[in-house]
Amino acid sequence: QVHLVQSGAEVKKPGASVKVSCKVSGYTFTTYAIHWVRQAPGQRLEWMGWINAGNGNTKYSQKLQGRVTITRDTSASTGYMELSSLTSEDTAVYYCAREDGLYWGQGTLLSVSS
Amino acid sequence: QSALTQPASVSGSPGQSITISCTGTTSDVGGYNFVSWYQQHPGKAPKLMIYDVDNRPSEVSNRFSGSKSANTASLTISGLQAEDEADYYCSSYTSTSTYVFGTGTKVTVL
Numbered sequence: 001q002v003h004l005v006q007s008g009a010e011v012k013k014p015g016a017s018v019k020v021s022c023k024v025s026g027y028t029f030t031t032y033a034i035h036w037v038r039q040a041p042g043q044r045l046e047w048m049g050w051i052n053a054g055n056g057n058t059k060y061s062q063k064l065q066g067r068v069t070i071t072r073d074t075s076a077s078t079g080y081m082e083l084s085s086l087t088s089e090d091t092a093v094y095y096c097a098r099e100d101g102l103y104w105g106q107g108t109l110l111s112v113s114s
Numbered sequence: 115q116s117a118l119t120q121p122a123s124v125s126g127s128p129g130q131s132i133t134i135s136c137t138g139t140t141s142d143v144g145g146y147n148f149v150s151w152y153q154q155h156p157g158k159a160p161k162l163m164i165y166d167v168d169n170r171p172s173e174v175s176n177r178f179s180g181s182k183s184a185n186t187a188s189l190t191i192s193g194l195q196a197e198d199e200a201d202y203y204c205s206s207y208t209s210t211s212t213y214v215f216g217t218g219t220k221v222t223v224l
Binding site for chain 1: 115117150152154159160162165171203205210211212213214215216217218
């Protein structure tokens with residue numbers, strides 16, 4: 001059975017960075033890319049970027065380019081999303097999803113407040 | 115990359131059919147057959163309903179169908195049921211090797 005399990009909720013101050021993890025099980029990690037998607041309270045889904053879990057190649061949304069870094073550790077079957085220079089606008093639930101969209105993590109709530 | 119355009123809300127009575135549109139450009143919806151549709155209930159992760167324009171995952175009811183014409187994709191829900199009340203988002207691959215979501219549509223079952 002496929003599972004994507006994300007790290008727990010985070011509270012950060014403006015200007016800080018956050019790193020969210022997404023541990024995969026139930027399939028060969030390197031077979032599928034991992035997407036990262038976020039959703040601010042009451043707002044639409046926003047695509048952030050993705051990583052080819054096999055070769056590590058990445059692509060980011062133009063809006064977040066320069067602030068977001070997506071990595072992976074194949075030995076741990078885990079993907080990571082790091083977001084820097086946080087502001088209140090980054091308060092959202094962050095999801096990881098398998099490339100085909102069939103499997104999603106449970107979401108990680110990030111709150112940014114002074 | 116601007117969000118794809120969806121109607122803010124669509125409603126229908128039980129048993130009726132409704133259609134949600136998703137309008138993009140030739141750089142996304144119109145240029146690729148990589149349009150997906152997601153259903154999202156409050157507080158839950160999105161659920162894939164349609165992929166590659168008109169393909170349905172095995173566990174999704176055949177009451178859900180997808181199509182595309184030029185720069186506009188559509189999701190049709192037939193035989194509307196109370197459990198279909200949710201937010202729906204389209205998504206498309208783009209010419210810059212990125213993805214973009216739609217603005218989202220709230221479906222209400224009257």
